Amino acid sequence: MDSIDIFIYVAEILIIVGAIAAILMPLVKSLDNPGSLLKTGVGVAILAVVFFIAYSISDGDVLPKFAAEPFNLTPGMSKFVGGSLITVYGLFIVAVVGIVLTEINKAIK
Incomplete structure (x- = not known):
């Protein structure tokens, strides 16, 4: 080795x-502090709902070049990847908007 x-x-x-x-x-x-577990559970549940919505709106279309070797991409995997990407994009937009609004709020005060 x-x-x-x-x-x-x-x-x-x-x-x-x-x-x-x-x-x-x-x-x-x-x-x-068991109350913190409840807050964590609610956060995880919200993320699961956001992913389910993103998974539901994503499509499972696979181009022929990705269905063959070496990728072997199935429609289910394509739908999962699409849902994951939509979730990441959505959470990124929410984070950027939150940062901008926080900065505007701090500038006003």
């Missing part, structure tokens, strides 16, 4: 450990 291979495996392990810690640590901390 080359040293680059070893570093790639170590990086993958560290990413997995970091992801697990990022998920578990807030859950452990929120046991002190």
Whole structure:
């Protein structure tokens, strides 16, 4: 094994450990305040609804060049990717509008 291979495996392990810690640590901390779990649950539910709406309006059309090797893209996968992209675009627009409105509000005060 080359040293680059070893570093790639170590990086993958560290990413997995970091992801697990990022998920578990807030859950452990929120046991002190169960109300925060409710707020988190509402946020996750809102994101799920936004994704469902975006998934519903996306189409599953696949161009022939993407249906063949090496992509093997199915209409279901295409619909999922389209829904994910629409969700990201929508949340990006909401974030930018929120930042602009916050700055305008701070400038007025």
